Amino acid sequence: xxxLGVFNMANLNGGQKLGMKYxxxxxxxxxxxxxxxxxxxxxxxxxxxxxGIVDFSVNRTVHVNALVVWLLxxxxxxxxxxxxxxxxxxxxxxxxxxxxxxxxxxxxxVVVLVYLLVQVGPAEMSTIWLIIEGREYIEAPRxxxxxxxxxxxxxxxNVMATFTKGRYTGIAGVLVMDxxxxxxxxxxxxxxxxxxxxxxxxxxxxxxxxVEATWEVLVGCIMxxxxxxxxxxxxxIVETWLYIEVALMFGxxxxxxxxxxxxxxxxxxxxxxxxxxxxxxxxxxxxMVVHALFDSGVHKMKNxxxxxxxxxxxxxxxxxxxxxxxxxxxxxxxINLYTHGTQWTASHGHLAFFGAYTTAVIGFFxxxxxxxxxxxxxxGNLPGNGWKWKWAMAMLWIGMIGMTVSLLIAxxxxxxxxxxxxxSTWMGYFAAQGHPWFTQAxxxxxxxxxxxxxxxxxxxxxxxxxxxxxxRPAQVVDTSIALKH
Ligand code: HEM
Ligand code: HEM
Ligand SMILES: [Fe+2]
Numbered sequence: 001x002x003x004l005g006v007f008n009m010a011n012l013n014g015g016q017k018l019g020m021k022y023x024x025x026x027x028x029x030x031x032x033x034x035x036x037x038x039x040x041x042x043x044x045x046x047x048x049x050x051x052g053i054v055d056f057s058v059n060r061t062v063h064v065n066a067l068v069v070w071l072l073x074x075x076x077x078x079x080x081x082x083x084x085x086x087x088x089x090x091x092x093x094x095x096x097x098x099x100x101x102x103x104x105x106x107x108x109x110v111v112v113l114v115y116l117l118v119q120v121g122p123a124e125m126s127t128i129w130l131i132i133e134g135r136e137y138i139e140a141p142r143x144x145x146x147x148x149x150x151x152x153x154x155x156x157x158n159v160m161a162t163f164t165k166g167r168y169t170g171i172a173g174v175l176v177m178d179x180x181x182x183x184x185x186x187x188x189x190x191x192x193x194x195x196x197x198x199x200x201x202x203x204x205x206x207x208x209x210x211v212e213a214t215w216e217v218l219v220g221c222i223m224x225x226x227x228x229x230x231x232x233x234x235x236x237i238v239e240t241w242l243y244i245e246v247a248l249m250f251g252x253x254x255x256x257x258x259x260x261x262x263x264x265x266x267x268x269x270x271x272x273x274x275x276x277x278x279x280x281x282x283x284x285x286x287x288m289v290v291h292a293l294f295d296s297g298v299h300k301m302k303n304x305x306x307x308x309x310x311x312x313x314x315x316x317x318x319x320x321x322x323x324x325x326x327x328x329x330x331x332x333x334x335i336n337l338y339t340h341g342t343q344w345t346a347s348h349g350h351l352a353f354f355g356a357y358t359t360a361v362i363g364f365f366x367x368x369x370x371x372x373x374x375x376x377x378x379x380g381n382l383p384g385n386g387w388k389w390k391w392a393m394a395m396l397w398i399g400m401i402g403m404t405v406s407l408l409i410a411x412x413x414x415x416x417x418x419x420x421x422x423x424s425t426w427m428g429y430f431a432a433q434g435h436p437w438f439t440q441a442x443x444x445x446x447x448x449x450x451x452x453x454x455x456x457x458x459x460x461x462x463x464x465x466x467x468x469x470x471x472r473p474a475q476v477v478d479t480s481i482a483l484k485h
Pocket of ligand 1: 136211212259260278279281282322323324326327328329330331332336339340341342345346348349350352353356
């Protein structure tokens, strides 16, 4: 980046430089995700588009795997970026951390190339080891799984050792425990068993417990740091909120896992456990909204980075609607019986991933853009009235809401026609797929997807240019206001 003369890396510490590498790859993979999402979406409208070259299954795999990887890179980048500042100590084992970055990135490239060029293999263990494992979201072959676990251990070591040698804050404590859980859970997704019920049972330990427990906590830590950095919220306040949110999140999220155990062959008591605990999952998300709005209000929205604050408040709202409201809608077994595995699920999946995690990583991109420009002004009165960040934000949100609503309508048609009226028959499936409510919704999803792409292009353009040539220093945030509450 510095070679491009775009960013000034000289004023960054070692952890921040490494964080920048992760964040750069993260932003690029976000683009890859969108591209393959658009290809998969187009195949709903033109089924033989690229048939036999890159089939829907391949596009879908790349789309969702890129999603998981770019968000993980975003989180890792964010953690490396804040690490030295939070610990008040240089990153321990930075050389190893840098090495692992290159190893991991090379592995990701190889895995994607194999997905695209080899695609499938015989039903043998060699396919699981070398080509694809076939577990949605974590399809990476076994060799890559091992590499990912090793990388996570190095990442964990960097974080834990740096906090131990430096300052061990409340955020540090939560982060270290959380990363341990995050790395440990990945192992559950590696156990292969030919029994599909057992396989799904463990697979959900990664998928559900990541996004509804450990990732939520990780993002809570990153957001806590953002609130302190951009608004000067007092540490005691953010850490107290963090503890409350973590307690509620684990309290409901762990047994909330049961909402994926309704129909996979697990005992019937999961209907009650899953229904009850997952219905409580929105509670911590409400706490997060209150937290972000309360702090913004107390500080009268005065902050050193307007785009970052915009995305932070958007994170709280998006997390609440996407995960909380859209998740709650289909989490009771009585309802899930009809909505399970329809586009209703995809509607929730899109808004939740975007609302809870994409927003957080984009907010962090802006914080990083500011620091790499030498901590310049990024509050109001930006050149051009900051139209690029505002339009990027508007187009990404409009595109995402458009996709979510379209998918919800398609999912409604499926639940109604395929499940309720036709009683889940094979014919019922096709009756729903061919119904105008379904097909028109798919068209609108695609149109909204193009809007989303425009938002992404504006975002990249803005991130590369915002703060360039700016001479005003960052707005000073008044930490003393925080003392009054
Ligand atoms: C940020 C947090 C969340 C994310 C990123 C997320 C994402 C997803 C995704 C991608 C799926 C589809 C999984 C598949 O491929 O089968 C899913 C399924 C589901 N989610 Fe969430 N979710 C979140 C939080 C929640 C919450 C809080 C609830 C409940 C209150 C919930 C309820 C459900 C249910 C019931 C399903 C199963 C849908 C089905 O039966 O097909 N989710 N979620
Ligand atoms: C240009 C925009 C996008 C388009 C056109 C698109 C399209 C698609 C398509 C066609 C699928 C497969 C659905 C199926 O199997 O029926 C899918 C799955 C998925 N996409 Fe996207 N996508 C886009 C952007 C995003 C974004 C920004 C996110 C998250 C931040 C995301 C998250 C997901 C998830 C989690 C799934 C799996 C859902 C499930 O299994 O229920 N997509 N997307
Ligand atoms: Fe879940």
